[in-house]
Amino acid sequence: MVNQLKNIFLFSHMSEEELSHLASIVKLRSFNNGETLFYEGTPSDKLYILLDGVLKGYKTDMKENEIVLHYFYPVSLVAEMANLHHIPFPATAEFQTDGSILEVDYHTFERDFLKNPTVSFGLIKSLTQKLKYLEDIITTRLALDATSRVAKFLYENGDISDSTKRHKIATILGLTPETLSRSFKKIKILGLISDEGKNFTILNREGLKELFS
Amino acid sequence: MVNQLKNIFLFSHMSEEELSHLASIVKLRSFNNGETLFYEGTPSDKLYILLDGVLKGYKTDMKENEIVLHYFYPVSLVAEMANLHHIPFPATAEFQTDGSILEVDYHTFERDFLKNPTVSFGLIKSLTQKLKYLEDIITTRLALDATSRVAKFLYENGDISDSTKRHKIATILGLTPETLSRSFKKIKILGLISDEGKNFTILNREGLKELFS
DNA sequence: TTAAAAATTTGATTTATATCAATGAAGCTG
DNA sequence: CAGCTTCATTGATATAAATCAAATTTTTAA
DSSP states (O other): OOOHTTGGGTTTTOHHHHHHHHHHTTTEEOOOTTOOEEEEEOOOEEEEEEEEEEEEEEEOOOSSSSEEEEOOSSSSSHHHHHHHOOOSSEEEEEOOOSSSEEEEEEEHHHHTTSSSHHHHHHHHHHHHHHHHHHHHHHHHHHHHHHHHHHHHHHHHHHOTTTTSOOHHHHHHHTTOOOHHHHHHHHHHTSEEEEEETTTTEEEEEHHHHHHHO | HHHHHHTSSEEEOOOHHHHHHHHHHHEEEOOOTTOOEEOOOOOOOEEEEEEEEEEEEEOTTTTTTTEEEEESSSSSEEEHHHHHTTTTSSSSSSSSEEEEEEEEEEEOOOHHHTTTTHHHHHHHHHHHHHHHHHHHHHHHHHOOHHHHHHHHHHHHHOOOOTOOOHHHHHHTTTTOHHHHHHHHHHHHHHTSEETTEEEESSHHHHHHHHHOO
């Protein structure tokens, strides 16, 4: 366990002694695809560090639609904001693949480790990264219309390959698959992308940018 | 200046020596109502601390509508996320009253002060507070419909007095004044609020909660 | 290889809220 | 306190995207 901890950016500078103390308040848990790590509104006393797999963070709206906030990839801190403010988790986290997390008792962690500059610096980085994600969601979902969102997605993510399901793109952008399809069509008619079978190739990246800025 | 700095939570634990070094990289600036502190997209090399007045942070959508992210009240750090990640300001900041800010050269600040635990802890607090604001905007604006948003606003802000302009409430909630008016009416018909002239009194707070959760 | 299931596209309709337009009420100013 | 201006309400219409429905394409699996 100590060796595993040492490989996590947040703890890489700790002494052997600190690491073994940390190991004592940490639990490794495995999850299957589809399992839920925590639900929105649940009180939080654990800090989670995603070690393996893909984790989807989402809220649910009034019509039971998912609002996807973020896909987490390893190694990420998850929902540290809830811990720092002692508030319930603001979103639900569900595994999209098999995976594993490190579960840390937050109370002890705060008391014994948060004063460590490396740890607090890692925390600041993680928090600012999350702020950027949320800023981006607000920009995308509140300031742009459907076609602009799709143009932004294409601009930022490059050619769309076969393997990326339209349905997944639609939920990331907060659109229905029907609307996504119609937006792709518009952008194709504008000559900004071309459509070879299932894949899209970007023909005019600057033109795409024009659509959302 | 040193005495002024000592009153700011972030710097309250600094030594006289540190404070006078800080004072040397800091500039006090005054603004009039309506003036803009910075624009969305501008590169950021200054950290701002709001000392007086009310500052509105907002983005602009495709139809030139404002999306209000937050009203800042003193004493607040402003847009520290942009500095930490060396990215342009993600929103525009405009004074809503006369006010003043402390302008800190970020590069020097990071080098000389960010390792100070009190400073980094203050930064973490400020960042998590902002995350909560953004989470709340997403919950409110993406997951709730117009009437639910108004119910949530009433639940969280209590009775609405005369002095709060409907127009301002509407921009906070991302609604037009017309839609806000119609939502107030619905909630009134449900018997959850009563309407004496210009003011609203809450009659059934739990009923309001029911509407948005 | 073919049938069944899933995903995508296309068209028609609905819905929520914005926009446009008009009226009414409140607040301010000379 | 009369008239102007701003703010709020109400009604009618427009609009973007969701929903519903069906057809088509792709993927999966037998």
